[in-house]
Amino acid sequence: MTGTGHASLRIDTDAGSILCDPWVNPAYFASWFPFPDNSLLDWEALGDCDYLYVSHLHRDHFDAEHLKRFVSKKATVLLPEFPTSEMRDELEALGFTKFLETKSDHVHELDGGLKIMIQALTSPTDGPIGDSSLWVEHNGIRVLNQNDARPTDLTTYAALGQVHVHLLQFSGAIWYPMVYDLPQAAKTAFGKQKRDRQFDRTFRYIDDLKASHVVPIAGPPCFLDDELWQFNDIFGDEGNIFPDQWVFQQEYAKHGGTNSTVLLPGSVMTVTPDSVSTVHPTDVEEFFAHKREHLEEMRSRKRPIIEAAKASWRHPEVDVLKEMKRRIEPLLDESVYLAKGVGGPVRFDLVGYDGTSVESIVVDFPGKQVRQYADEKVRYRFRTERALIEHLLFIEEVDWVNSLFLSCRFTATRIGQYNEFVYSFFKCLSEERLQYAEGWFAEQKPDAEDIKLGDWIVQRRCPHLKADLTRFGIVDGNTLTCQLHGWKFDLPSGRCLTSVGHELRSRPAAASGSADGASGSADGASVDGAPAELS
Numbered sequence: 001m002t003g004t005g006h007a008s009l010r011i012d013t014d015a016g017s018i019l020c021d022p023w024v025n026p027a028y029f030a031s032w033f034p035f036p037d038n039s040l041l042d043w044e045a046l047g048d049c050d051y052l053y054v055s056h057l058h059r060d061h062f063d064a065e066h067l068k069r070f071v072s073k074k075a076t077v078l079l080p081e082f083p084t085s086e087m088r089d090e091l092e093a094l095g096f097t098k099f100l101e102t103k104s105d106h107v108h109e110l111d112g113g114l115k116i117m118i119q120a121l122t123s124p125t126d127g128p129i130g131d132s133s134l135w136v137e138h139n140g141i142r143v144l145n146q147n148d149a150r151p152t153d154l155t156t157y158a159a160l161g162q163v164h165v166h167l168l169q170f171s172g173a174i175w176y177p178m179v180y181d182l183p184q185a186a187k188t189a190f191g192k193q194k195r196d197r198q199f200d201r202t203f204r205y206i207d208d209l210k211a212s213h214v215v216p217i218a219g220p221p222c223f224l225d226d227e228l229w230q231f232n233d234i235f236g237d238e239g240n241i242f243p244d245q246w247v248f249q250q251e252y253a254k255h256g257g258t259n260s261t262v263l264l265p266g267s268v269m270t271v272t273p274d275s276v277s278t279v280h281p282t283d284v285e286e287f288f289a290h291k292r293e294h295l296e297e298m299r300s301r302k303r304p305i306i307e308a309a310k311a312s313w314r315h316p317e318v319d320v321l322k323e324m325k326r327r328i329e330p331l332l333d334e335s336v337y338l339a340k341g342v343g344g345p346v347r348f349d350l351v352g353y354d355g356t357s358v359e360s361i362v363v364d365f366p367g368k369q370v371r372q373y374a375d376e377k378v379r380y381r382f383r384t385e386r387a388l389i390e391h392l393l394f395i396e397e398v399d400w401v402n403s404l405f406l407s408c409r410f411t412a413t414r415i416g417q418y419n420e421f422v423y424s425f426f427k428c429l430s431e432e433r434l435q436y437a438e439g440w441f442a443e444q445k446p447d448a449e450d451i452k453l454g455d456w457i458v459q460r461r462c463p464h465l466k467a468d469l470t471r472f473g474i475v476d477g478n479t480l481t482c483q484l485h486g487w488k489f490d491l492p493s494g495r496c497l498t499s500v501g502h503e504l505r506s507r508p509a510a511a512s513g514s515a516d517g518a519s520g521s522a523d524g525a526s527v528d529g530a531p532a533e534l535s
């Protein structure tokens with residue numbers, strides 16, 4: 001296996017090669033770059049592969065420009081079973097013609113005895129309508145590229161035999177809490193809580209699968225634009241949500257982990273049934289010891305790319321209010337669950353080219369309208385450059401999460417809790433996506449099974465995305481935390497403390513008399529009622 005940066009790797013076997021998630025060009029309005037830099041790898045050679053696997057359509061996994069230029073069109077695409085055809089459509093538009101449409105959780109045998117299985121996650125909050133993991137087996141050696149997917153458990157993979165290498169995400173990939181207008185102390189506290197939770201979740205997955213070896217992948221990105229430079233984890237800020245692979249190694253060692261390896265771009269890991277050996281292009285510890293210098297060097301080298309991107313965003317001819325009305329109002333009309341879930345107006349403050357003038361537009365979910373702001377209370381308020389919205393409208397972007405929000409080029413305030421429906425709606429600005437998301441929410445049924453956690457009887461599956469709370473639930477006093485995404489629930493009332501809706505069925509165990517299922521641990525020290533954002 002060759003590390004090729006961020007979530008990308010190339011797996012070579014006697015029965016063929018698989019290139020996964022090659023990402024080189026900056027993503028999300030030139031905010032995210034792969035770190036360490038992978039742009040100088042021999043991509044002509046790496047792209048000459050038998051199979052291509054793209055886990056999902058987030059732009060740090062799906063780099064259209066790079067796929068078009070460097071990846072062989074003779075490669076067979078291993079397609080996750082997603083609910084919409086977007087990924088296939090996008091890849092066909094880039095020139096790919098050979099597709100293997102996999103069935104989720106089904107082992108496919110390819111030529112030469114190469115076996116693969118792709119598990120597709122398909123809730124509207126998984127990636128941009130879908131995320132996935134790839135399991136590969138050849139000659140009795142098994143690799144799980146979990147990537148940044150969050151399956152509720154890993155039992156399907158464990159049942160297929162001992163996994164030799166488990167690659168998974170461990171760092172942040174979201175805008176929270178940095179973009180929120182919060183006092184610095186609160187930002188630090190929330191960031192620290194999130195950073196700890198990311199590690200906890202990673203350790204939980206590692207402990208569940210018990211693979212022989214672990215490789216931290218899929219981030220973090222680096223931020224090379226001066227406006228975003230502060231997001232890099234080089235300032236000793238314990239609230240920074242982007243710890244790097246080397247920090248992971250140290251945290252994992254504190255957790256007792258001794259079997260992890262960091263892959264730099266160009267590192268080659270050779271895996272046999274009983275051993276793993278890795279050759280790196282440079283000393284890894286030394287490399288991360290000079291992280292700031294590497295970032296500074298990249299910053300000056302990539303500056304022209306950022307400047308060129310910025311110059312392409314302005315489209316003064318776009319009438320933003322009129323276009324937002326045209327694009328969004330028909331979707332508001334059709335939206336039942338998402339509109340109800342948002343439940344209030346969402347305001348966009350657009351800062352003009354002069355850096356001072358501001359136009360305020362409201363997406364009024366209850367009123368099913370897009371209009372000028374009318375001095376009202378709003379649920380969410382976003383402030384960003386007008387040029388970014390012009391660009392989104394100009395290119396008819398259907399997913400503002402996979403563009404604007406992940407760019408971190410905005411600030412936000414909100415009244416009340418985090419509301420996942422806001423972001424779900426703005427990633428569904430197409431008929432196909434909106435219909436899928438609405439249908440998904442319509443089909444959600446309450447979970448019937450109960451378990452005992454600490455002194456409480458609660459429903460077994462998390463009301464958020466159905467994680468098994470016997471594994472992910474932690475009770476601390478009157479609060480239950482689900483570690484999969486860190487959502488919290490008030491046990492006496494069942495109220496979700498993290499997002500609107502999502503009530504938990506709960507009652508005290510003593511009063512109920514029944515005590516089946518698992519018992520919980522009480523080690524989840526965290527801030528009750530803290531807002532949280534999906535990552």
Ligand code: FES
Pocket residue numbers: 462463464465466467482483484485486487
């Ligand atoms: S499944 Fe997301 S917090 Fe439980």
